[in-house]
Amino acid sequence: MSDEAKLAQVLGQLDAGLDAALERLLDFLRIPSISTDPAHRGDVRRAAEWLRNELELLGFHAEIRDTPGHPMVVAHSQKGDARPLLFYGHYDVQPVDPLSLWDRPPFDPQIQQTPAGPVIRARGAADDKGQLMTFVEAFRAWKAVHGSLPSDLVLLFEGEEESGSPSLRPFLGANAGELRASLAMICDTGLYSDGRPAITTQLRGLVGEEVVIRAADRDLHSGSFGGLAANPIMILAQALGSLKDASGRVTLPGFYDGVEELSDTLRRDWEALGFDAADFLGGVGLREPIGEKGRMPLEMVWNRPTAEINGIAGGYAGDGFKTVLPAEARAKVSFRLTGGQDPERIRAAFRAHVRHFLPDDCTVEFHPHGGSMASVMDTSDPAFAAAKAALSEEWGREAAYIGAGGSIPVAGDFKEILGMDSMLIGFGRDDDRIHSPNEKYDVESFAKGARSWARILATLR
Structure with a gap:
């Protein structure tokens, strides 16, 4: 069977198993894994155990690794001759205060119908349990079709991201030989504001x-x-x-x-995104951009x-x-x-x-x-072009290389400690209300996110 035919089978398996995948996600979301609250220490560990058990059922060699804080979940697939890849996500969540502003209990997840389509409503739905599970469901469908997991995968799922990751850097340093790969995949980002798929290639x-x-x-x-x-x-x-x-x-x-000045290529790409600064600021009650004179708006929030x-x-x-x-x-x-x-x-x-x-x-x-320090990825690595093409095929729109005005320290940690770049691909949306009451994650983001990772896996295996 050709690679294209097998990929079609993996995608079909994901579509057929969507309802079961959503039930697994809802089960995961019921665990109140709030890492900043000592009262939930046991719940954070319970979420780690839930993940370990799921990964073991898929055939990963999965372990809970204790740290001075909350545990890491580390898993490996079998060794092979494929390019080694590290997949990173976090299973801890933000506190839910103020509880009175939630329309339903934050750890009683539900699929809700909205004018824009069905959404998963719960704390952690978008940040980061729903995103993390797009990895896991892609691996599940791959194994169902191929009979085995993709080779040379390392999974690192953290339980302290929402409390500043105090154990992460020491853990990376102590386990660098085991965790080092050719590229890290990070799912804690989102689609571009207009809904097109995106790969974040630089972080401030x-x-x-x-x-x-x-x-x-x-x-x-x-x-x-x-x-x-x-x-x-x-x-x-x-x-x-x-x-x-x-x-x-x-x-x-x-x-x-x-x-560094913005390259001509990125300038053209970012101009093509059609970012409207006045419209963006209008959403928060402002009109006039400020900042360095002579700089385009996206340049100011991503590259200055x-x-x-x-x-x-x-x-x-x-x-x-x-x-x-x-x-x-x-x-x-x-x-x-x-x-x-x-x-x-x-x-x-x-x-x-x-x-x-x-x-x-x-x-x-x-x-x-x-x-x-800032992180800038080397997009000359052919994996970036391959992933961009895979995302474009899945979403029916040309994927974009974008920057991020904020900071995702783990990408810099991977670069500094493990010596590897990261590919930041996520499927969250601007209205997901992460860190706020009534957090949600679109069912489309979850379903197409898993399909996207299946396509990317197929291009990089």
Whole structure:
């Protein structure tokens, strides 16, 4: 039987087994695997055991690997001569608060009919249990048709992604020889906003920093001390306000070292996506794009670094009015990084910038909140073109290479620790309400997601 005929059989097997696959997913979604809540520690482990059992039934050699936090699920198929691939997803979920905003219990999943089609409604439906199960169902159908699993697969399913993945990097380092493959497949992303399939090929890095400035040993009366004593809020405002110039560029010395210009090919591809910045901003009550002058909107959110103030506090902010010079002011600031920007150099430059505004009799403290480099994938690897063609065939639309404005640290971890690129392919939609009440995942995304992975497997085996 030809490879094309076998692929057709795998796709037919997925279609015929969709109802059973949905029931398995609903069963998985009933487990409240909230990794940030110690009260659900046992539930997180129960979800890991559920996954291990499913993978063992398919013929994987699957194990639960304990960590100082929640466990990893690691599975292997048989060795062969195919290109080794690592598949990554996470089985933990976000907390459900505020519970009062849910239309139904978040761990009582249901298939609901909507004007756009049927959806799976539950916490974790899109992030990331539904996406993770598109892998598993593709493997299940492959085995049913071929009689065995695809060879040279490594599965790594994490239980701490929603709580910052504190155990992941140590686990990757300790098990690098076992986990290393030629390419990692990550399912924790989505379709492009207009519904076309997409491969995310670049992710921005991140630096988070909290700064605390202290002056007098108590709040001071502004009539008695104003104009003479240092005001920490004013000092902080001056430092933060000068982070950007009038053209929108960040002013830290050396900030743009390592930033690469957008290639002509990607510029043409991104222009063809027809992104409307005014329409995008209109969804959140805004109209006018800001940022670096002369940059196209998608370039600013996918391929340019940023500096943003995420929170600021100090002095009296309650009802009424209180005329004080505060003793303390604090702010939380984040930088999104691109290209080869070094997170620690950016952190050091920011700290030096703040200290420049500090009077001699004031103090400053800095508290780091994570740092990761940007990730840019090598799309010259033929696997990317093959996967793009497979996605285009399944969805009936030309798949796109896109960027992501946010950060998915695991892709950078795979690059740094395991020395391999990642292919980020997911089937979530902008209206899936991940991390929010009434999270959902389209049945179409689940069904066509599994079919997409079957096609990609066929091209890479």
